[in-house]
Amino acid sequence: DTGVSQDPRHKITKRGQNVTFRCDPISEHNRLYWYRQTLGQGPEFLTYFQNEAQLEKSRLLSDRFSAERPKGSFSTLEIQRTEQGDSAMYLCASSLISGGYGHEQFFGPGTRLTVL
């Protein structure tokens, strides 16, 4: 049984560059979430997918951010024209939703982004 995996684990980039992160959820999970965590804070919700459909976005997700989940499996989060304020840990989580009730979320190890 494998948990949620994320790639890369660390990314250092220069301001203005584009970056893309990947998340592979637990295989039978239909929900996939992206969160962002800055130093000294708890994670904050960015967006989520139910299967392949992106159903909600936080106001934190500016138009430089885009997320996809083709075929309802893995997901990618792209940040265009990175800014120093984008430096953070990007966390992916997955869960299994059934019967209209929320269930336990499981998190990946995160991708730590540093924008120079």
Add this chain to the structure above:
Amino acid sequence: GIQVEQSPPDLILQEGANSTLRCNFSDSVNNLQWFHQNPWGQLINLFYIPSGTKQNGRLSATTVATERYSLLYISSSQTTDSGVYFCAVDLYSGAGSYQLTFGKGTKLSVIP
């Protein structure tokens, strides 16, 4: 939006001591989770506890949903318990997201 407050923000314990961490939340919630974040940033699931009491080894948790708080108990603490403990709640948003709202965490340091 919902507010999640954790206390204390910092806690230093001698190895072997017991501790209680508290999480207060401002609205009715569907679910509540406790996590331990290790030094590498991995969030480790401790409890999924929308109500009632659960125990797992030296850890136990109690959620009193009607009074909007949860407690995490750590007994006989070990140095490996060090890290940040987060409480997170999910509030049905109407959009069906069940997104988690996290507190700011309690940073626990267990010294030998």
